[in-house]
Amino acid sequence: MRALHIITGLGVGGAEQQLRLLLRHLPVECDVVTLTNPGPVAAGLRADGVRVTDLAMAGNRDLAALPRLTRLIRRGRYDLVHTHLYRACLYGRLAARLAGVRAIVATEHSLGDSQMEGRPLNSGVRALYLAGERLGRATVAVSPTVAARLTRWGVPEPRIAVVPNGIDLDRFRHDPAARERTRAQLGLPKQAFVVGGIGRLAPGKRFDVLVQALSQLPRDARLLLVGGGPEEGPLRRLAEQAGVAERVVFAGERPYLPDGSAGPDLPALTSAMDVLASPSPEEAFGLAVVEGLAAGLPVRHSSCPAVEDLPSGAAPDAVRIPCDPE
Secondary structure, three states: OOOOOOOOEOOOHHHHHHHHHHOOOOOOEEEEEOOOOOOOOHHHHOOOOOOEEEOOOOOOOOOHHHHHHHHHHHHHOOEEEEEEEEEHHHHHHHHHHHHOOEEEEEEEHHHHOOOOOOOOHHHHHHHHHHHHHHHHHHOEEEHHHHHHHHHOOOOOHHHEOOOOOOHHHHHOOHHHHHHHHHHHOOOOOOOEEEEEEEOOHHHHHHEEEEHHHOOOOOOOOEEEEEEEOOOHHHHHHHHHOOOHHHHEEEEEEEOOOOOOOOOOOOOHHHHOOOOOOOOOOOOOOOHHHHHHHHHHOOOEEEEOOHHHHOOOOOOOOOEEOOOOOO
């Protein structure tokens, strides 16, 4: 059996990291197509021996990408096409149908109540999503919360399967040596109290709340932000305005499966933290929260279906709090 995974991009993000972990465990031959942005995860997949093709799509409306993708699927004689993220689901499912593939599955990684992958959920987005969904055979939801959202949108319940995200627990286990080494590399004092934030630096993640909260904490507290994105500049300016710039460390994007790149990876960075804070008010799963729990950290979060869908008391170290600095 041959399977093709199609994803919008392969920068460092939850869906992208999940795809790489998935391919390490699937008992079938898999190739990957990224519509755009063959970033660090693409390099990691290639290091794992996975063939990755960059379609070099120019934008959401680059319709010329559709026949290119259709030809690629047809040449590959794939038995299964599995799509990930909104744009890839639209183009990938249609291209698979045009190429004659009938076994088409999509994973819904990021459907929120009001937005998906940072785009507002208006009637046009919903109509396109549902039209594309009809071309597939099934949609995998990463949490029961996402499954319920899909049902409310009009996706028939029998077409939805819940398969939660997973992580490598051994990789995230707290490492005292990594803690000491990582703090030294980042210039974090040994005795500092370090609040961690993990995720794309985008407006919806609300890392501005953590910067504002830091200004109300004692001077020995530090904020360690792991991720990249368009909000890095505004967050740096906010830290300057709040008088805490020297207490905020921007670690950049860090794949949590080491690729031989310099610097600490994500598990080493979680070892350097004392608490994980996730102020995002809307999540489809809450992967950063689960990573923090796996690292043995107490976690404060504003939204995490991965925890909220569990029985009461199943994750006592994760506490839900409002998305505000106080």
